[in-house]
Amino acid sequence: MKNFIIANFLFFLFSSSPLFSQTYLISNVNIVTMESDEVLHNQSILVDDGKIIKIVPASESLDYEGNQVVDGNGSFVYPGLAEFHSHIPVAQNGNTQLQEEAMWLYLANGVLRVRGMIGHASHLPLKARIDSGELDGPRLFLSGPSFSGTSVSSVEQAEKMVRDEKAAGYDHLKLHPGLEMDEFLAIAKTAKELDIPFGGHVSLNVGLEASLKNGYKSIEHMDGYIEAMIPDYSKVLDPKLAGPFTMLLVKEADLTKLPALVDLTLETKAWIAPTLTLFDRYFGSKPADEYRNIPEMKYMSAEQVQNWINAKTPYEESGVLTAENVQPYLEFRNMLFMTLHKANVPVLMTSDSPQVFNVPGFSIHHEIELMSEAGMSNYEILKSGSVNPAKYFDEEGEWGVIKTGASADFVLVSENPLQNLNTLQKPFMVVMKGKIYDRNEIQKQLDRIEGNHKRD
Template identity: 60%
Template sequence: MRFTLTPLLLAIFSALAVQAQDLLVTNVHVVSMENDQVLKDQAIYVSEGKIQKIIPLTAQTPRMSADQVIDGNGAYVFPGLAEFHAHLPVADDGSTQLQEESMWLYLANGVLRIRSMLGHPSHLDLRSRVQSGETEGPRVFISGPSFNANSVSSPEQAAQMVRDQKDAGYDHLKIHPGVELDEMWEIANTAKEVGIPFGGHVPLAVGIENALGSGFKSIEHLDGYMEGLLPEDFEIDPTTSGPFNLKLVDKVEMEKISALIQKTLDQSTYMAPTLTLFDRYFGYVPADEFRMAPEMKYLPGPLIQQWVNSKKQLERAGMLDREFVEPYLAFRNQLFMELHRAGVPMIMASDSPQVFNVPGFSIHHEIELMSKAGMSNYEILKTGSVEPANYMNAEADWGMIKEGMLADFVMVTDNPLENLKTMQKPLGVMMEGKWYDQVRLQAELDRIEKNHERK
């Protein structure tokens, strides 16, 4: 359409025209995530990697141009998703192939932010290469190596480990089982002193109340809550209780949940639920069924076989019989929704790549499970955009489609507030002002598949 320039828009575009490598995304509907409304018929002007203007398309809108014009043809755009419990491959042997492939698997699925939760020095290098543009991929936040029974030997040593990880440039600390209570307090105090967030599993010796009280910024896998709901005099036997003590679900006293939820709210703690990890790894669906999932072709065959072996070992031991697992998964869904309805912030997380969770693809399994548990589409999108930005204290920079924010968004055919599955097939991805169309994304997927062809 041809439009006439109003004086205000003439001034805007005269100013914007002097900026290099600008992009114009036009004829789109914007799911901004400022609220649950859709801005219909918009254009987004991008320059210097940021959203400069969001412009309603009306009869008075001028004809616009830019270095690159992307016609959405009525598509929808929404802020890029997050994977806030990832495990990046380690480049111990100097090969960064699997790391770089993971970056493309995330991008091709509309995942533009990841928090890697088991750090390694090679991850710091990857983060630098992504930030500089040498490697293409989502923006990366890196936790340090795990605090666990093998890495922590005393409160003093734990405190030094915190300082060392902060000095090395890690963004986060990861807590694993095996940490003692006195060690946990020292980790917490030192982390607050040097200014680095921490979270993870809830060690049995620490317990959920102390974990919350110590300042866990995130609880991974909803860990520790079931144990906190068991009778006070109950002693857990880890040799018979199953993974994550799933066989003890019938001992849970749900009347205690209100007090735990209130403490969680008081501490402003986030949850990283990883529903798909429990559905796929600790669920009753057989390993051989998941190994045939179409996205497994994007990962090395030996890794898939390792996952099969790991799950089958639990199956043979009777740990994943449906009679045990089904009530446990129902409890987790109930816990997830009670925390959510009470206002506990959730961050989108699938634990990829872990057992049968392929980077990027697993986020869509997580989305499906959150929906089945009862979370609305709008709230699901918040867990992947607004809440991760809040978590990283970056709400002024990303998490919404808004003027002045980074140009990070995904284009899809349908409205994701009405159809979650549309997010599985992006028409394109904008990452800090760089556009990756569907042809490019599919070409990268095809390349990765060929790298891992089964002989």
């Protein structure tokens, strides 16, 4: 309770201060810096103009004459989490409500950086509003509209699409299935010329090997690995035989091919985005309707939840999502995930929200639970959501760590997350670019969003 009082006091203290210009000191905190797995105990953090100015032991004197000081009462500070595979909502006819709600749902769960992976023109002004301080939200990195079998019609059009997205200001390119090899090679060549990263699904007519060798930076959903291990590729090309994401062929995968695929992934410096929770919920055996009333669904519209149920139901009705099919598939994905991770293939924290029962922010905690169950350590899980995303965009040290000179983006929780990941589910203070959001403000926003989607 004392921690909550401290957070409330801080929010009151700075509620009238200009954005990005607050100077304040948080003392008596334990810092999970993410520069290593060591915790700095009983520290003070000085913040000014959205930056961490200094970190010193609380017992040492600090050259700070201001009166904006609070005792952190032994809480733990860490750099926050990432959602690096998000489907940011689209502004419909200029209505940005769902976008703004999603940004608050991320902040409320300590998610401070988001990579959008299915782009739309309305995402660019959203990012600009957040960057300027007009709108509250996490740090955004945007992919443009996706390249797929339906959006790409020729090599020339594919090249132009890459140039247009780069010129528009997108940070990344997203590739979906259905691309032909010549189209893919044109996208890859142009993207490398313009120095814009690209990644996504692996098109069946391209394959994992060609995707990696031609510059895929991130393999979303660990797509393409199972397909690359199926001896008879003609089965992969038959959706009735393969099922969604080749689920029905997983028992035919030739594991002797996996070491070479891991080596190629390392050689080409590609990253993986596992999205374990998407597969657990969308392609798991739990009936779709049972997700309708789980707690976080109250922050989504009834129409959205029904759309998700409608998306999963056909797989259930066709008999694909039986426990007999699902369990070996999910176990195989866990094995693949940990094999890649143990080989030092870098991992990005991703949950594919909002997408089929994965509510923004909340779904990251489901992803964390599944990463832990698969065998990943707490430190490496936190690293996938902090240090790694910054490295991915070549901004290592600028954010994703708690150190002098880094952006003041961090979260306060009651326990050490290196020992208890559950503490991440209830941040009582979030700091984004130096701006403070206490638990009362977070709950106020959650209540407002819930009220926007009241069920009849």
